[in-house]
Amino acid sequence: MASPPEPLQVNAQRAALLSPPFLAYHYRIPDTPPAAGFLPGMRVAVPLGNTVRAAVLLPQDAGWDTAAGTALTPPEGIALKPVAWPLERVPLFSAAHLDVLRQLALRQGMLLGQVLASVLPAGLKVADIRYRLQGIPKLRSLRIRDVAAADAALRQTLSRAWEAGAMQPEAAFRETQFCWLSQDPPWPVRPAAVNQLKILEYLWEHGPVPVPVLLAALGDGVRESLRRLVDVGLVRQGLVPPGQQEEEMDPACVLAGAPPPPTLNEEQAAALASLSEALHRWQGETRLLYGVTGSGKTTVYLALARECLRAGRSVVLLAPEIALACNLRSAAAQAFPEAELIFHHGSQTPARREAQFRKLAGRGEGDAPVIVVGARSALFLPLHDLGLIVLDEEHDASFKQEERLPYQAKELGYVMARRFGALLLLGSATPDIKSFHAAQTGALPMAGLTRRHGGAQLPAIEFVDIKGLSSFDQLLAPQTMAMVEETVRRGEQAIILLNRRGYAPAMYCQDCGHVLRCPQCQIGLTYHKGRERMLCHYCGEGVPWPCLCPQCGGISFLPLGEGTQRMEEVLTRHLGRDTTVLRLDRDAARRPGRLEEILSAFARKEAQVLVGTQMLSKGHDFPDVTQVVVADADMGLNLPDFRAAERTFQLLMQVSGRAGRGDKPGRVAIQTRDASHYCFEHLKTHDYQGFFEEELARRKKWRYPPFVKLGLVRVSFPAEWEGHAAALAALAGRSREAGREHGVQVMGPAPAPLPMLQGRKRFHLLFKGEDWSRLRAVFAALKPLQDDTLRLTLDLDPLDMM
DNA sequence: AGCACGCCGACT
DNA sequence: GTCGGCGTGCTC
Numbered sequence: 001m002a003s004p005p006e007p008l009q010v011n012a013q014r015a016a017l018l019s020p021p022f023l024a025y026h027y028r029i030p031d032t033p034p035a036a037g038f039l040p041g042m043r044v045a046v047p048l049g050n051t052v053r054a055a056v057l058l059p060q061d062a063g064w065d066t067a068a069g070t071a072l073t074p075p076e077g078i079a080l081k082p083v084a085w086p087l088e089r090v091p092l093f094s095a096a097h098l099d100v101l102r103q104l105a106l107r108q109g110m111l112l113g114q115v116l117a118s119v120l121p122a123g124l125k126v127a128d129i130r131y132r133l134q135g136i137p138k139l140r141s142l143r144i145r146d147v148a149a150a151d152a153a154l155r156q157t158l159s160r161a162w163e164a165g166a167m168q169p170e171a172a173f174r175e176t177q178f179c180w181l182s183q184d185p186p187w188p189v190r191p192a193a194v195n196q197l198k199i200l201e202y203l204w205e206h207g208p209v210p211v212p213v214l215l216a217a218l219g220d221g222v223r224e225s226l227r228r229l230v231d232v233g234l235v236r237q238g239l240v241p242p243g244q245q246e247e248e249m250d251p252a253c254v255l256a257g258a259p260p261p262p263t264l265n266e267e268q269a270a271a272l273a274s275l276s277e278a279l280h281r282w283q284g285e286t287r288l289l290y291g292v293t294g295s296g297k298t299t300v301y302l303a304l305a306r307e308c309l310r311a312g313r314s315v316v317l318l319a320p321e322i323a324l325a326c327n328l329r330s331a332a333a334q335a336f337p338e339a340e341l342i343f344h345h346g347s348q349t350p351a352r353r354e355a356q357f358r359k360l361a362g363r364g365e366g367d368a369p370v371i372v373v374g375a376r377s378a379l380f381l382p383l384h385d386l387g388l389i390v391l392d393e394e395h396d397a398s399f400k401q402e403e404r405l406p407y408q409a410k411e412l413g414y415v416m417a418r419r420f421g422a423l424l425l426l427g428s429a430t431p432d433i434k435s436f437h438a439a440q441t442g443a444l445p446m447a448g449l450t451r452r453h454g455g456a457q458l459p460a461i462e463f464v465d466i467k468g469l470s471s472f473d474q475l476l477a478p479q480t481m482a483m484v485e486e487t488v489r490r491g492e493q494a495i496i497l498l499n500r501r502g503y504a505p506a507m508y509c510q511d512c513g514h515v516l517r518c519p520q521c522q523i524g525l526t527y528h529k530g531r532e533r534m535l536c537h538y539c540g541e542g543v544p545w546p547c548l549c550p551q552c553g554g555i556s557f558l559p560l561g562e563g564t565q566r567m568e569e570v571l572t573r574h575l576g577r578d579t580t581v582l583r584l585d586r587d588a589a590r591r592p593g594r595l596e597e598i599l600s601a602f603a604r605k606e607a608q609v610l611v612g613t614q615m616l617s618k619g620h621d622f623p624d625v626t627q628v629v630v631a632d633a634d635m636g637l638n639l640p641d642f643r644a645a646e647r648t649f650q651l652l653m654q655v656s657g658r659a660g661r662g663d664k665p666g667r668v669a670i671q672t673r674d675a676s677h678y679c680f681e682h683l684k685t686h687d688y689q690g691f692f693e694e695e696l697a698r699r700k701k702w703r704y705p706p707f708v709k710l711g712l713v714r715v716s717f718p719a720e721w722e723g724h725a726a727a728l729a730a731l732a733g734r735s736r737e738a739g740r741e742h743g744v745q746v747m748g749p750a751p752a753p754l755p756m757l758q759g760r761k762r763f764h765l766l767f768k769g770e771d772w773s774r775l776r777a778v779f780a781a782l783k784p785l786q787d788d789t790l791r792l793t794l795d796l797d798p799l800d801m802m
Numbered sequence: 803a804g805c806a807c808g809c810c811g812a813c814t
Numbered sequence: 815g816t817c818g819g820c821g822t823g824c825t826c
Contacts, residue, residue, distance in 0.1 A: 017803095019803045019804085020803050020804090021803090048803095048804085049804070049805060049806080050804080050805060050806085051803080051804055051805075053803080053804090
């Protein structure tokens, strides 16, 4: 009688590769080191072809196949290779983390290996390491390749060393040199030094970059020019970009705001009590903290964090951008001087991210909980004792990452909270319509803070009609200007919001009527003074100014519209030399450390007026600011985006919240051409609830979120592609067909609001349906039409409709 | 990502 | 004839 078939390779396990092809291949678990040393979530070195690569061991569960890219059992007829050696002693990823990342991979239609690779710092993705050895004669260190090729005897020896802790993986710190600008433009370089100028422009656009990245972008030929720039001091070079060192960050952070008072008022205490109850259930719940600007949400976050730490569980505090995370960090550092605080954001050096990752993964059961403060990517740090996740300014679009590994931090936080039994707390003065709707229907329990801390009043809001104003001559109406003057005269400060950087957003040829446009994007070029360039705000490219009209060769251009640079100039001229005007926008804050410099100079009252884009609308606390001016409130309102009103309302509420935070009352002047817009009506009375109700009714009427799931398919192809008409027709046909089949409403393809970017024409298709899976199904029907020429991407719940 | 294999152009 | 360019395809 034939014996039952032998079970396939009992000692086989899948490992997800951290480099292409990112599949989870099957490997035999070797006898040395003992099998107990190989645990799921651990990084291991595996042979692949003739090389050795890093991979992560997966649990031996079914149900992982889709994300793994391979079946649970290995294909027949393949001789399994053994795992070469573990890359660490304790798994980097816990089972819970691996599971969360698997869900993320499934949702995004990516391989688990791809997700793991995008989450890990560069140094943890390479298998190219050495092991340092102790106590073995004539063998101080061994390359992984040699470990993989070792015979049984050597493996025995190594195994004993590994078990005894006498074999240590040596971190492959290949320190990369960074370079960055030391000066704002204009740069003292002769115009003929094209390579030097290329480098300066590149660094201005990209900020601090690793030297190899710069050389790859501009060609190896610029090496000499870079050396020259470093020699003359225009460019700095070093291991750590500025703003990364702990000590450099601290002063600006501490200056950015007073620490929140340690005692809670009645409202805060009530909010804390209900949140605390949810926290201590450890059931993975989500809560909304809705509190008006200045009501002390941070105080509540910190009090809740204290309870979580006391219970022995770690805390993650997230802010939408680094500058705000920085404020949270100094508040947390003051509140918990004894706790270990990790500050994390995406633009740290790989070495530092690696150290943080390792440190957190290496924490054991009995270790004290930690507090992590950072931007969205901090969610990926391996905290296995997670108890609380706080997302401050939860309505902010920055919590969604669009490129590489697309994810929405709010959603990921929700999944993680459930998996870890942690509390997810979303905080905002102007919650996302979707969140507030969930709160109103009871799906998302809410705690509220309605009063400003310390009895401060919400500022008085008035509207200034600028219908008749010619935009170039009068950026501010006379009465607005008078308010600013008065504020300065009283020794107080003013903030002017103008959501458009540069000097003039268009140059109009007076001879032929042509407007200078970017040849790659067809976007109007913006004049940037000082740099003397016309710049494209979408691709960063530009042409030197002055130039001839490309259409008629004329030389007389009329600047049109307004930008922050010109606002700064106008105010400086008008207010006279006793008043200092500062500007804060992406251009002013390009150079590392400049953002902090500008904010702290304003906080020290070295300037009376701060002009800027929405960068200055959030979080910052300047007690002497009593006047806020919004130069053009209509700007964002007429964008082709169903969220235009919500966004404008949120921005104006936030920036209004900057006025009157101290003991002096604040005033807000909003310049508009249409003060009757419903967005402004509710703003006047600081009535979020009223705005919400009106906006929600509109969303319902026009079938937009939260009443429907929205998907945006971005279609793009080279501008000169001849087959585009047929392709668009095919997209229209197929999507309608699939839409009918799955009950999804399909609109388009229509030219995108920005119809061309970087040499590619852009079209949009809009899907509306009951659930995400239906939208995905319709998109799946379009996927076969995609190739190198025609690019298609599906953005579920798009935040950027342009 | 690496590394093989393979199919065409300029050389000791 | 061979050395070597990098296009295509595979890796448990």
